[in-house]
Amino acid sequence: MLEALSLDDRVAVVTGGGTGLGLEMVRHLARAGANVAIAGRRTGPIERAADEVKLLGRDAIAVPTDVSDSAQANALIAATIQHFGRVDVLINNAALVSDSIPTPIWDISDEDWQAALDVNLTGAFFCARAAARPMADQARGKIINVSSGFGIRGGRDIYMYCCTKGGILQLTRVLSFSLARYGVTANSIVPGFIPTVGTDSEIREALPRSGAYLPTGKLGVPEDIGPVAVFLASSASDYMTGETFTLDGGGLAGGLAPTGYAPEIPLEP
Amino acid sequence: MPLLPQYSLAGKTAILHSAGGDDAPFLARALAEAGAAVFAVCRRQDTLDAVLGALPAQSRGYGGIVAALDSEAATAGVISQFQFLHERADILVNDGRSMFARAATRIGLEDWDEVQSRNVRATFLISQAVGALMIAQEYGRIVNIISGLAERGMINGSAFSVSQAGLLALTRSLAVEWGQHNIRVNAIGVGWTTADDIPVEEQRQEQLVRYIPLRQKGQPRDIGPLLVYLCSEACDYTTGQPVYVDGGLNAHP
Numbered sequence: 444m445l446e447a448l449s450l451d452d453r454v455a456v457v458t459g460g461g462t463g464l465g466l467e468m469v470r471h472l473a474r475a476g477a478n479v480a481i482a483g484r485r486t487g488p489i490e491r492a493a494d495e496v497k498l499l500g501r502d503a504i505a506v507p508t509d510v511s512d513s514a515q516a517n518a519l520i521a522a523t524i525q526h527f528g529r530v531d532v533l534i535n536n537a538a539l540v541s542d543s544i545p546t547p548i549w550d551i552s553d554e555d556w557q558a559a560l561d562v563n564l565t566g567a568f569f570c571a572r573a574a575a576r577p578m579a580d581q582a583r584g585k586i587i588n589v590s591s592g593f594g595i596r597g598g599r600d601i602y603m604y605c606c607t608k609g610g611i612l613q614l615t616r617v618l619s620f621s622l623a624r625y626g627v628t629a630n631s632i633v634p635g636f637i638p639t640v641g642t643d644s645e646i647r648e649a650l651p652r653s654g655a656y657l658p659t660g661k662l663g664v665p666e667d668i669g670p671v672a673v674f675l676a677s678s679a680s681d682y683m684t685g686e687t688f689t690l691d692g693g694g695l696a697g698g699l700a701p702t703g704y705a706p707e708i709p710l711e712p
Numbered sequence: 713m714p715l716l717p718q719y720s721l722a723g724k725t726a727i728l729h730s731a732g733g734d735d736a737p738f739l740a741r742a743l744a745e746a747g748a749a750v751f752a753v754c755r756r757q758d759t760l761d762a763v764l765g766a767l768p769a770q771s772r773g774y775g776g777i778v779a780a781l782d783s784e785a786a787t788a789g790v791i792s793q794f795q796f797l798h799e800r801a802d803i804l805v806n807d808g809r810s811m812f813a814r815a816a817t818r819i820g821l822e823d824w825d826e827v828q829s830r831n832v833r834a835t836f837l838i839s840q841a842v843g844a845l846m847i848a849q850e851y852g853r854i855v856n857i858i859s860g861l862a863e864r865g866m867i868n869g870s871a872f873s874v875s876q877a878g879l880l881a882l883t884r885s886l887a888v889e890w891g892q893h894n895i896r897v898n899a900i901g902v903g904w905t906t907a908d909d910i911p912v913e914e915q916r917q918e919q920l921v922r923y924i925p926l927r928q929k930g931q932p933r934d935i936g937p938l939l940v941y942l943c944s945e946a947c948d949y950t951t952g953q954p955v956y957v958d959g960g961l962n963a964h965p
Contacts, residue, residue, distance in 0.1 A: 444742050444936040449713040476714035616963035623925035623960050635949070658891030663949040670718045670946050679937035682930050685963020689953040696952020697888030 447679035450477035454527040455676055456519065457481055458510050458570060459537035461488025463639035464589065464668050468534055471669030472676060473499045477532070480523040482508035502527070510537050510566030511558075513573075520573040529581060532676040533574040535567035535611075536589040538604075545600035559603030564610040571618055571629075579625035586622075586629040587675045588615045592691050594633065612687065619685030628684035630675050635691025637663035658693030718946035719937070722747035725774070726803035726943065727794060728763065729753040729781070729838050731830045732810030734907035735857065735932035737766030739805060742936030743943065744771035748803060751794050752776035753838065755810075755830065774798070781834035791841045800849060803943045804842045807857040808835040808879050813868040824871050831875035832882065839886060843895065852895035853943045856883050857935070860901045860958045880954055887952030896951040898942045903958030905930040925960030 455472050459465040460481035466488070469479050473496040481496075481503060483489040489505035496503035504526050508519045523530050539562045546555075571586055578584025593601060594608030611631060618629035636654065654662035671688050674680055689695060726748040730736035732755060740750045740763045750771065754760040757778050764772055775797045779790050794801065808831035812823060839854060846852025861869055862876035880899060887897040904920065906929045915921045915928050935957050941947055942955070956962045 444933055445715065445719060445745050445940060446713050448719050448937050448941075449715050451713050471716060474714065475716050619960050619963045620925050624927070628926075628960075637949070658888040658951060659896075659949060660892045667946075667949040670716055670941055670944075671950070673716055674938065674941055677937075680957070682926060682934040682959055683938075683955070683957040684926060684960040686956045686958075686960075688950070688955055690950040691953075692949050693887050693891050693951040696884040 448475070448674060448677050450475040450673060450677055453477045453531040453676065454523065454529055455479050455532035455534065456523050456530055456570070456574065457534045457536060458508065458519075458566070459483055461485065461492050464634065464637065464665055465534070465536040466492050467665040467669055468536065468672040469496060471673050472532075473501045473503070475673045475677070476501070477676065478502040478527055480504050480506055480519070480526070482506050482510070482519050482537070484509050510570055511561035513569045516566065516569035517573045519570065520577065524577060530574055530577055531583065532585045532587065533570055534587045534589070534672065534676070535570055537566055538563045538589070538607075545598070546602070547600055548602060551602060556603055560607055563603070563607035564614070567611060567614060571614065575618075575622060575627065578627045579622065582626040584622075584627035585676055585680070586615075586618055586627065587672065588629065588631045590615075590631045590633050590687070592633055592635040592689070592694055595695060615687075616685045623684060628681070630680065630683060630685070631687045632668065632671055632675065633687050633689040633691065633695075634668060635663060635689070635694045637665060637667065639665050654692060657691075658697050661692065663690060663692060718944060719940055720747055721803070721940060721943055724748045724802040724943070725798045725800055726750050726805060727753060727801055727838070727842060728805045728807070729835070730759055730763070730807045731755055731834055732759070733807060735905070736807055737762045738907070738932035738936060739807060739857070739939060741766045741768075742933075742939050743803070743805070744768060746940040746944075748943070749774040749798065751798060753781070753790055754778055755780050781837050782829060784837065787837040787841050790838070801842050801845045802851065802853065804839065804852070804854045805857065805939065805943065806835045806838065806854070806879075808832065808875070809857065809859055811872040813872070815868055816870045819871055827871045828875050828878070832878040835879060836882060839882070843886065843890060846895050847890065847893045850894050852890070852893070853947065854886065854895065854897040855939060855942045856897075856899045858899050858901050858954065860903050860956055860961055862901060862954065863962060883954065884952045891951055896947060898947070898950055898952070899954040900935050900938055900942065901954045901956035901958060901962075902935060903930050903956070903961045905932060907932050925964050928959065930957065930959055
C-alpha cells in the first residue's frame with residue numbers, strides 16, 4: 444500500500460521552487476524519486492535547487508519564469524515536456540510574499556493590487572492552463588496549488604494576499620471538477636505560519652510570536668510541507684481531488700485566541 | 713522504489729477502534745505495513761477476526777479485544793487489556809462510522825441515541841482514556857475516520873450526519889486542547905466507498921456514482937497511505953483538520 448507514496452521517475456514542475464516552501468517541496472519530491480523542473484524569476488536560486496536535485500541522483504532543469512506572463516508559463520511547461528517527455532505534477536507555489544505585509548486599503552495602489560493578482564492567482568491559472576492539456580492527453584496529472592490560512596480567514600489590512608489565496612482554493616475546486624473526467628486531480632495545500640528565509644522581517648513581526656498562540660505552541664518549519672507535497676503528488680492521493688490539506692499548527696481549528704494562552708491585543712480600534 | 717523515511721511508524725504502537733463498517737482491516741494493514749504494532753478494539757467478533765486476519769503474520773501478535781465502549785468502566789477494561797500487552801499508546805485511530813438510513817420522521821429515540829453512542833460517545837470515551845496516556849508521555853497522534861456527511865446533509869441520513877459532524881467537532885476541540893502536549897488530532901473524511909472490487913464500468917451503472925467527479929466509489933485502501941502520514945511523527949504541524957478523500961464530492965455543487 445505504501446509504495447503508492449513513491450514518485451519514482453515522475454516529472455514535477457514547481458513554481459517559486461528556488462526558495463522557501465517551494466525549495467523544500469523540490470527537495471522532498473526528489474528524495475521521493477521525482478525529476479523536477481524548477482521555475483522562479485531569479486536564476487541563482489533555481490539553478491542551485493536544480494544542482495541539489497542532481498546531487499540526489501535525479502534529473503532537474505531550472506527554467507527562469509515569471510508566471511504572470513502567459514507566454515512564459517506556456518514556455519515553462521513546453522521546456523519541461525521537451526526535456527523530460529511529459530509532465531505529471533504541477534505545483535503552483537509562486538507568490539508575492541511582500542504582499543502579506545499589512546497595508547491600509549487607502550494606501551494600496553492600482554499597481555499593487557494588480558501585481559499581486561497577476562502573480563498569485565493569474566500565474567497559477569496560466570500554469571494550470573498550460574499543463575492541463577498535456578496532462579489530459581496522458582490521462583493522468585496532479586495539480587497542487589499552494590494557498591494559505593489567509594485564503595480561508597481574513598487578515599487585517601492584508602487585502603491581496605487573502606483575496607488571491609482564497610481565489611486559489613476556488614481555482615482548485617473548479618479544476619478538480621472540470622478535469623476529473625480526464626484523470627487529472629487538483630488539490631490545495633494550506634500552510635499556516637511557516638517562516639522561511641524569504642519571509643520579510645516585517646511579516647515575521649506580524650506573525651504570532653513564536654507560535655505561542657497556536658494549539659501546537661510553535662510555528663511550522665519549511666520541512667513540514669515536504670511529506671504533504673509528496674503525498675499529493677503521488678498516486679496515494681488518487682481518490683482525493685478538489686480538497687485542501689492544511690498544516691497550520693491548529694490555527695484554523697481553534698483560531699488564534701482560545702489556546703490557553705492570552706494573546707496580547709493592543710488597545711486600539 | 714524511493715520512499716520518504718517520514719512515512720514510517722516503526723516502533724510505534726497503535727490502537728485501532730472500529731465502531732462498525734468494513735474498513736478496519738484495511739486501516740490495520742496500512743498501519744502494520746508502516747511498521748506499527750496494531751491493537752484492535754472492535755464492537756463485534758467478526759470485525760476483530762477480519763482485522764487480525766488482514767494483518768501480515770508477523771504483525772498478528774499485538775492483540776485485540778471485542779468491546780462496546782458504552783461506559784467508562786468498559787473503556788477502562790479495554791485500556792487495562794491494552795496496557796497488559798503494551799507500554800505506550802502512540803497512535804489512536806477511531807473509525808466511528810456505524811450507520812443506518814431512515815427518514816427523520818421515523819427515527820426512534822433509541823436508534824438515534826445508539827448511533828450517537830457508537831460513533832461519538834465511544835470515540836470520546838476512548839480518546840479521553842488514551843489521551844490521558846498520551847498527555848503523560850507528551851506524545852500522541854489521533855486520527856478519526858469520518859464521513860463527508862460531516863459537512864453535508866443527506867436524505868435519510870440525519871442521525872448519521874449529526875454523529876459525523878460531532879466527530880469533526882471533537883477532532884478540532886481535542887486538537888486545540890491537547891496541542892501543547894505534542895498530540896495531533898486530525899480526521900480523514902471519506903465519500904461513497906466500497907470494500908469490494910467492483911469494475912468501474914459496472915459501478916457507473918449507478919446514477920450516484922456518476923455524480924462523483926472521479927466517477928467511481930472510494931476504496932478503503934485509498935486512505936491507507938494518508939492514514940500512515942497523519943499517524944507519523946512527521947505530521948507535526950497539521951492538527952484539528954479533516955482531509956477529505958472523496959473523489960471530489962466536497963468541491964462539487
